[in-house]
């Protein structure tokens with residue numbers, strides 16, 4: 061059926077496409093080891109079907125990219141805060157003219173007419189549409205349809221493809237190719253049974269009859285009434301007390317907090333209930349400003365099945381900590397694609413047209429059904445063009461979604477990571493939740509227990525392990541503790557599948573330890589060697605699990621920082637629950653960095669941008685977390701210890717110290 065539609069669009073191309081490629085020595089350029097989870101190989105693509113081909117050209121100057129980022133982000137650099145414009149970034153990384161010429165010449169010699177090949181605005185991509193038989197010929201491959209097991213979506217891919225030796229150095233990758241988009245998943249939030257049926261819901265008037273069942277922790281009596289039960293019920297008042305965050309008062313035009321959501325949608329009624337109960341300073345009806353990306357829509361009615369709590373809690377935390385400042389909601393992907401494709405890419409496309417695989421000339425826009433492109437032909441799918449550079453990114457963006465690093469090939473992942481680097485160069489702070497299954501990914505990701513290796517015992521880092529984002533783990537108080545006690549790493553038994561719910565952390569397989577983190581990680585190994593077998597990952601990460609090792613001793617460590625992620629009280633579908641997970645911790649950090657940027661704006665300074673180098677250089681601004689661990693994959697995982705650790709990172713924020721630090725920088 062699909063092929064008929066495509067065959068109809070074919071006629072125009074056939075005539076120009078009969079030339080035989082010039083003989084060259086081909087070599088395999090990309091190869092995958094297996095078909096991604098949840099996708100099944102379908103039939104061979106019809107030879108006459110038109111494929112929208114995109115060639116990602118090798119970018120220039122990437123070898124210096126990290127040095128440029130450090131130049132504007134390291135607290136000791138004279139250029140701290142002197143961020144780049146988007147144009148500066150495009151100019152530096154654009155592929156060389158040699159690369160463009162070499163690839164164009166090869167295409168012409170292969171019978172692809174010059175005038176059907178378009179070049180994207182930023183010069184990073186070549187795009188053209190050709191029949192499958194011809195693509196198979198010039199890439200020496202076979203294209204198959206792949207069918208998603210639940211959504212039924214169809215995408216085209218191949219197991220491997222080859223390119224002539226003389227063009228390989230100019231090409232990052234070809235799409236469609238070996239990359240099947242990764243399944244994107246919310247960093248899991250877990251709710252227990254409705255709080256009002258489970259616990260006395262804190263010092264509130266609603267169910268005072270339960271009050272006498274509870275003995276407050278010793279020491280709680282000295283605290284104000286609204287801080288006496290933070291061990292069991294975390295509220296905005298508790299968070300402010302834990303980290304000494306003052307009540308917010310600034311609203312300006314440049315420091316909206318950006319929140320990423322996909323698939324899940326907030327409900328205004330739930331936000332209103334939260335504000336009324338836990339954040340009375342936020343007026344009823346307060347809502348984010350929607351930047352809809354590729355058909356993303358929000359809000360929904362509280363009873364909608366799209367309202368599972370992730371968006372509700374992100375908005376609750378954001379507004380309760382930064383109101384009167386506003387929130388920009390990036391609601392990414394339509395109903396069909398949300399959570400089934402590598403949504404970070406469509407998100408990045410919308411923020412920076414230079415990353416887009418779409419060429420804006422309409423050539424690829426109307427070829428339905430392939431390669432997760434928009435418009436989406438499925439019923440209810442988004443019918444517009446893929447959005448490219450449509451929105452200006454906010455200065456701080458918090459994301460509580462993630463995948464496992466192993467879901468995509470290293471080079472694809474690194475290209476995405478470079479996009480985060482470019483956002484850092486432009487002064488944006490990108491905050492990601494680390495994940496919730498300790499040293500594993502979520503159950504079912506890569507294996508039943510979310511682990512790697514033949515017997516599923518190798519730790520599975522959750523992406524983004526990219527060293528250019530700030531990765532946030534989670535902490536908790538126990539029931540008998542108060543905000544004056546030290547927090548522990550988040551660990552909780554939340555029932556089947558989440559018995560070891562714990563702050564995700566460990567070491568990346570795809571990224572080596574970055575310069576800013578080297579001494580912190582070296583200290584960790586020197587003083588607190590975890591005593592677990594390890595390996596050193598090679599450049600393409602093909603030796604993960606070698607010699608019985610369970611983690612990459614040379615990898616980028618994560619998380620960087622942490623914040624409370626347990627027993628948070630919030631409404632979902634109009635019911636008051638306890639929430640758990642790093643999903644809570646990331647927007648706390650997003651909110652804090654927003655408050656700090658506001659204070660800098662007041663004194664005429666620019667945004668802080670990429671914060672990791674400053675944080676690793678100033679560990680005194682943290683509450684060091686030294687208790688708890690993150691088990692998984694059949695082993696004990698890592699432990700929280702003095703200094704940086706792969707469970708809670710550097711620790712939780714001491715807001716006044718953090719603010720003072722960033723105000724002191726240029």
Ligand SMILES: *[C@@H]1O[C@H](CO)[C@@H](O)[C@H](O)[C@H]1NC(C)=O
Nearest residue numbers: 089090091232469470471600
């Ligand atoms: C990944 O990229 C590097 C550098 O461009 C290249 O040398 C390597 O062959 C690529 N790996 C694969 C599996 O394509």
Ligand SMILES: *[C@@H]1O[C@H](CO)[C@@H](O)[C@H](O)[C@H]1NC(C)=O
Nearest residue numbers: 362363364365366367633634
């Ligand atoms: C929301 O709550 C209502 C009323 O309790 C219930 O009927 C509905 O099924 C709930 N929605 C979801 C998605 O659970």
Ligand SMILES: *[C@@H]1O[C@H](CO)[C@@H](O)[C@H](O)[C@H]1NC(C)=O
Nearest residue numbers: 538546547548551687688689
């Ligand atoms: C330390 O963490 C353990 C769980 O690993 C917990 O049972 C214990 O209560 C914590 N101790 C303190 C003092 O927080």
